[in-house]
Amino acid sequence: LDERLFNGVSVWSKPGKFAFSLAVFFATLLIFATYLPRGYLHRGMGRFIVLSLGCVALGEQAYITFQAALGQASHFNFSTPLHGFIYSMMGVGAVWLVTAPLWLAVVIGKSNSKNDPLILSIVIGLVLAFVLGGGFGSYLGSQTSHWVNAAQTDVNGLWFFGWARDGGDLRVPHFFGLHAMQAVPLFALFLPKRLDKKYACALVVLFSAIYAAGCIFTFFQAV
Numbered sequence: 001l002d003e004r005l006f007n008g009v010s011v012w013s014k015p016g017k018f019a020f021s022l023a024v025f026f027a028t029l030l031i032f033a034t035y036l037p038r039g040y041l042h043r044g045m046g047r048f049i050v051l052s053l054g055c056v057a058l059g060e061q062a063y064i065t066f067q068a069a070l071g072q073a074s075h076f077n078f079s080t081p082l083h084g085f086i087y088s089m090m091g092v093g094a095v096w097l098v099t100a101p102l103w104l105a106v107v108i109g110k111s112n113s114k115n116d117p118l119i120l121s122i123v124i125g126l127v128l129a130f131v132l133g134g135g136f137g138s139y140l141g142s143q144t145s146h147w148v149n150a151a152q153t154d155v156n157g158l159w160f161f162g163w164a165r166d167g168g169d170l171r172v173p174h175f176f177g178l179h180a181m182q183a184v185p186l187f188a189l190f191l192p193k194r195l196d197k198k199y200a201c202a203l204v205v206l207f208s209a210i211y212a213a214g215c216i217f218t219f220f221q222a223v
Contacts, residue, residue, distance in 0.1 A: 008155035015065040056093040098134040117200035121188035125181040132177030140170040173219035
């Protein structure tokens with residue numbers, strides 16, 4: 001219905017991808033929440049994390065969608081002091097989205113068996129999402145664009161993602177860093193149940209190290 005383009009693709013491409021990404025993010029946290037003590041998210045710090053994450057995600061999605069409706073950029077938009085300020089606030093919100101789950105990781109780790117490879121993978125996954133996803137995201141946010149010596153368009157980018165294929169793209173390491181919170185637990189989930197728990201935990205740690213190294217490689221490849 002809307003044929004307008006931004007960076008060579010539909011103006012609704014970015015809000016669509018962010019909506020999908022946030023849905024996956026919260027669905028993952030919802031699964032992890034089953035390992036929290038009963039009723040934890042209904043009181044105290046747990047309730048604060050739920051409400052704050054929800055408000056931040058809603059605010060970011062609303063602004064991205066609003067800017068798309070105007071045919072304007074939401075990210076790297078310094079056209080006016082107001083746009084610059086809101087973009088900075090989006091950065092603060094993005095940091096909280098990867099920081100708050102660390103508290104949940106601590107509670108999950110304390111409330112469950114230390115020898116459970118799945119629990120270990122959840123904790124490591126959330127930590128890596130903070131360190132790598134948040135770290136690469138902070139670097140990305142401090143730049144003027146996510147492209148590095150690449151055409152300033154998503155037209156010929158990788159299917160669905162839009163990542164540049166003719167140069168560097170900082171969205172790549174940011175993506176893989178953030179999704180450590182799914183990748184590491186999925187690895188643990190598919191380990192054979194007959195494995196010794198200590199051996200399974202060692203494999204989770206090894207996979208996490210390899211995954212982290214791969215994320216760091218994509219960052220240097222991008223820059």
